[in-house]
Amino acid sequence: MRKLLTFLAAAAVLLASPLAQAERLKDLATIAGVRENQLSGYGIVVGLDGTGDQTTQTPFTVQSIAAMLQQQGVSLPPGTALQLKNVAAVMVTTSLPAFAQPGQTIDITVSSIGNAKSLRGGTLVMTPLKGADGQIYAMAQGNVLVGGVGAQAGGAQTVVNHLSVGKISNGATVERAVANSLGADNQIRLELKQTDFATAARVVEAVNNHFGPGIATALDGRVVRVRTPSSSDQRVAFLGILQGLDVSPDKGAAKVIMNARTGSVVMNQAVMLEACAISHGNLSVTITNDTQVSQPNPRSGGQTAVTQNASIEIRKDPGKVLNVPGGASLAEVVKAMNAIGASPQDLLSILQALKAAGSLRAELEII
Known part of the structure; x- marks a missing residue:
């Protein structure tokens, strides 16, 4: 489990790097009407x-x-x-x-x-x-x-x-083709896979910088209207170039996804923590039964008896209190959880408590 959390911490450091990663427009948006x-x-x-x-x-x-x-x-x-x-x-x-x-x-x-x-x-x-x-x-x-x-x-x-x-x-x-209105009125609509106003604005900027001003117009945070050539062959070439443009999407809202059935916890790089203190400790109760058979002496007239001797053990691991500074990033959050030995199931409870206390600056979604 420690190896898993250490790996997540390393991944978080990479995600938090200042290098902006551009993606192809075809990976960020689809063309309205082009579908299965x-x-x-x-x-x-x-x-x-x-x-x-x-x-x-x-x-x-x-x-x-x-x-x-x-x-x-x-x-x-x-x-x-x-x-x-x-x-x-x-x-x-x-x-x-x-x-x-x-x-x-x-x-x-x-x-x-x-x-x-x-x-x-x-x-x-x-x-x-x-x-x-x-x-x-x-x-x-x-x-x-x-x-x-x-x-x-x-x-x-x-x-x-x-x-x-x-x-x-x-x-x-x-046996039959589906009618398609691609390029009707010499325009198409790009539909972002994730609604985001900042990303839509960057798509418009990238298209207009490459093809000229006024080619792309954002209708809302999801749909971008793009003017296309009138002939079909020019339109196909235009769309091929359009989908290959590099756009740097916005990192999006801070979100933590928790799967209560499997104990999986996934956080994006925008997750931050306010100043808080986290305490973690485990209380385990172990109950065992030792079955013993009492056998009477020969010709004593007694009967065989079965007895159960129960043994109860209560063990409490020492709790740890960890102080997390305000503005902690994803890497620091994972390191903090790793330091107190939290398992994925423990993370579910800890993150829910942090959200209830107002220290987790992220949307908490349980699936």
């Missing part, structure tokens, strides 16, 4: 080796097979009870990239929604993939690749990795 679109569809995987859905518990699998056979011109007699072991109902999901055109292929993920034991060796039957508007944008089909293996015998079972999810590389073909 999620697609999904309901399909059937066939050709499994007896690891498919149990049809008595997944009636929708039987209904899907009956409907598919009906479309293929095969009519089942009324009341036919299908006992299928090589078929599994699945959900097919993928993301349609920006500017994808009909005929392009994309990767898909196939996930079992029934009680199939494995999708290994199965084949996905042609499945339409729809968007949020209900329109079909791609068609999926192919052999499912599962990155795992499982075996069972004599009541024992061994499974390596996840067998109910697989992927198909280039398993879907795009």
Whole structure:
């Protein structure tokens, strides 16, 4: 634990260095309208080796097979009870990239929604993939690749990795393109990934210094409007240069993120402490039971008795009081916690107490 805190202290020193680190504009902002679109569809995987859905518990699998056979011109007699072991109902999901055109292929993920034991060796039957508007944008089909293996015998079972999810590389073909209004009215909108007025102002300054005054205008702390050339080829070249511009983002608000389930504590370099004193000590109580068996002498007529001898030990480690000067940086905060031997779980309580006392100049967020 001391090694972990020492590493954090070293990292904090590096973060607190005066060297300003510029980032590419493409890492700080996205272009409005240039995005992926999620697609999904309901399909059937066939050709499994007896690891498919149990049809008595997944009636929708039987209904899907009956409907598919009906479309293929095969009519089942009324009341036919299908006992299928090589078929599994699945959900097919993928993301349609920006500017994808009909005929392009994309990767898909196939996930079992029934009680199939494995999708290994199965084949996905042609499945339409729809968007949020209900329109079909791609068609999926192919052999499912599962990155795992499982075996069972004599009541024992061994499974390596996840067998109910697989992927198909280039398993879907795009059938419809998504309309895009990039460059409409000879302008685009840059949307910062984190709302920050200072960073938005620096983006405007960087763009105008490179392309000329009046090219970029900040609409608010998140959106920057940029004028673009009218022709498509010039616009593409312009956006390529634009996304490669270096911008030094503002360091942002001081924030401490705490995960109460794992005990993880993450602080950024803007975290500061007011003058305060921190005390830390541990109280541990240990209770043990020593089981003893009392055996009577032969022919004494007594009975065997089991007794429990409880032992209670209370140990209190000596507490430490550490004085932290006002304006302490992240490096000094971590060093202070390391000096009193605080674990990540102890940091949760200490930082909450510092925030309640008004000594922690940062936003405290518990996830």
